[in-house]
Amino acid sequence: METITISQAPQHVGETVKIGVWLTDKRSSGKIAFLQLRDGTGFFQGIIRKNDIDEAKFDSAKHDLHQETSFWVTGEIAEDKRSKFGYEIHIKDFEIVSESEDYPIGNKEHGIEFLLDHRHLWLRSRKPWALMRIRSRVKLATMEFFDKHGFTQFDAPILTSSAPEGTTELFDVKYFDTDAYLSQSGQLYGEAGAMALGKIYTMGPTFRAEKSKTRRHMTEFWMIEPEMAWMHQDESLKIQEQYVAYLVQDLIDHCTQELEMVGRSVESLKPFTELPYPRITYKKAIEMLQEGGFDSKYGDDFGSPEETYLADQFNKPVFIMNYPRAIKAFYMPTDPEDDRQVICADLLAPEGYGEIIGGSERSYDYEYITNKLEENGLSKEDYGWYDDLRKFGSVPHSGFGMGLERFLSWITLQEHIRENIPFPRMINRLRP
Numbered sequence: 001m002e003t004i005t006i007s008q009a010p011q012h013v014g015e016t017v018k019i020g021v022w023l024t025d026k027r028s029s030g031k032i033a034f035l036q037l038r039d040g041t042g043f044f045q046g047i048i049r050k051n052d053i054d055e056a057k058f059d060s061a062k063h064d065l066h067q068e069t070s071f072w073v074t075g076e077i078a079e080d081k082r083s084k085f086g087y088e089i090h091i092k093d094f095e096i097v098s099e100s101e102d103y104p105i106g107n108k109e110h111g112i113e114f115l116l117d118h119r120h121l122w123l124r125s126r127k128p129w130a131l132m133r134i135r136s137r138v139k140l141a142t143m144e145f146f147d148k149h150g151f152t153q154f155d156a157p158i159l160t161s162s163a164p165e166g167t168t169e170l171f172d173v174k175y176f177d178t179d180a181y182l183s184q185s186g187q188l189y190g191e192a193g194a195m196a197l198g199k200i201y202t203m204g205p206t207f208r209a210e211k212s213k214t215r216r217h218m219t220e221f222w223m224i225e226p227e228m229a230w231m232h233q234d235e236s237l238k239i240q241e242q243y244v245a246y247l248v249q250d251l252i253d254h255c256t257q258e259l260e261m262v263g264r265s266v267e268s269l270k271p272f273t274e275l276p277y278p279r280i281t282y283k284k285a286i287e288m289l290q291e292g293g294f295d296s297k298y299g300d301d302f303g304s305p306e307e308t309y310l311a312d313q314f315n316k317p318v319f320i321m322n323y324p325r326a327i328k329a330f331y332m333p334t335d336p337e338d339d340r341q342v343i344c345a346d347l348l349a350p351e352g353y354g355e356i357i358g359g360s361e362r363s364y365d366y367e368y369i370t371n372k373l374e375e376n377g378l379s380k381e382d383y384g385w386y387d388d389l390r391k392f393g394s395v396p397h398s399g400f401g402m403g404l405e406r407f408l409s410w411i412t413l414q415e416h417i418r419e420n421i422p423f424p425r426m427i428n429r430l431r432p
Helices: 006-012 055-063 112-117 126-148 187-197 233-254 256-261 266-273 282-291 304-312 366-375 380-391 404-412
Strands: 016-029 032-038 043-049 070-079 087-098 172-175 178-182 199-207 220-229 279-281 318-321 338-342 344-349 354-362 397-403
Touching: 006 016, 006 043, 006 087, 016 087, 032 055, 043 055, 055 087, 126 199, 126 233, 126 256, 126 404, 187 199, 187 220, 187 380, 187 397, 220 233, 220 404, 233 256, 233 266, 233 318, 233 344, 233 354, 233 397, 233 404, 256 266, 279 282, 282 304, 282 318, 304 318, 304 344, 304 354, 344 404, 354 404, 366 380, 397 404
Parallel strands: 043 087, 279 318
Antiparallel strands: 016 032, 016 070, 032 043, 070 087, 172 178, 199 220, 220 397, 318 344, 344 354, 354 397
């Protein structure tokens, strides 16, 4: 007899197999017990008929199997056209491995704080299970996409002595006899990688000590940050839209069941695979906001209402290009068409999810960067190595960063980005 997983059931119809499972729910009707089972790879139904099993085992199934009890089941795989999965197991025997009494998360509505307090158990439920599977698939597709486009995966440090945009929103830690910070971006180190390897991407956790309670912010989240030597903005935007479209198509191809579980139809995702994405300038965005009744003026940054309105004017993600210098980072070069602006772009997702990518060209002028470091009070001791990248054979280069949880929140239609990370960290939550 072969031991299989639930996901392998379609390949074993008519065969007697053994599967290690947990019980998520059950009901009985006379001489039949219906068990809802999961094993980490999927969910399906197990049916026990009284005439097919030892009488004591049948009574045990009705009375001793509680929610999240773990056990081995032995039975025959059969088609089940009534279920979305399409298969079930007709159980002939089972063996309890570990009992579960008074499991705190019942098959009913619970408050969000209660569920977050029990996140270590909540992850077993269908929706979190589907969200984590989608997250895993996006990370795999990310590696596939950048490998196909000639990028090298590059690891930036998490402990740093400095920050790309100042230290006011960084977590500081004691590093022996000096101060260090948890990184808020791998970008600067990624630029060093690009000067060595041409095209690189980093993927890992980043940290922001922002005292924000919005649905778009956490204190710990993941970023995917490519950096590309010999590349200007137009080429970078093409990579960005190709990357997003690739991720969406990959989820359509591999996560149909998981997408359905979280309430996202495959059909609604298909338009996001069609390229190119629209592009408008920051100036045009201001005009559109003013026409839409917003009290917006040149120089303003965009908040959630403005981003949502702008994205709603399109049926695909939209690039907003070339923001004012005053609201962007020091390393962005001047827009040759308007020296008040820098060469950059944000990608706004439709359906009210706002910015998912921020990117720009990186200035490669040594004097410009040196002056910007001084203007921003960034010391030579901390940033001299970054200055060196312009001193020794600098070239035009561009990069961008995509917030993994923001992207996932849009794709999975989740109200808060905390749903898309296993253990969310926010200003009021450090446990479990």
